[in-house]
Amino acid sequence: MPRLAFAHALLVSSTPAANATVHGGSVAIELRFNSRVDGQRSMLAIEVAGGTGKAAIVRDAQHSETTLNAHASLQPGHYVIRWQALAPDGHITRGEIPFSVE
Numbered sequence: 001m002p003r004l005a006f007a008h009a010l011l012v013s014s015t016p017a018a019n020a021t022v023h024g025g026s027v028a029i030e031l032r033f034n035s036r037v038d039g040q041r042s043m044l045a046i047e048v049a050g051g052t053g054k055a056a057i058v059r060d061a062q063h064s065e066t067t068l069n070a071h072a073s074l075q076p077g078h079y080v081i082r083w084q085a086l087a088p089d090g091h092i093t094r095g096e097i098p099f100s101v102e
Helices: none
Strands: 009-013 025-033 043-049 056-063 067-074 076-087 093-099
Touching: 009 067, 009 093, 025 056, 025 076
Parallel strands: none
Antiparallel strands: 009 025, 025 067, 043 076, 056 067, 076 093
């Protein structure tokens, strides 16, 4: 029997979690996927929520086979992590994770 192959890199967990509240300063971000992601062509961005168009600075973005990691220096407010993951087979998945900083 042929084996079932998962084509898409689906998000299985995130830090911060969706709708979480974290403490300000340096915020650790980790996105974990169910399969390998192409870290060179995947994207991780943090934006200030509310349509201001401002983006927070993401530094030290790194990746492993199934994770994207970064740190951001954030002031109190509402934010959205916007991510895009490219699986080795070429399928792209995208998502948003809203969270707040106190």
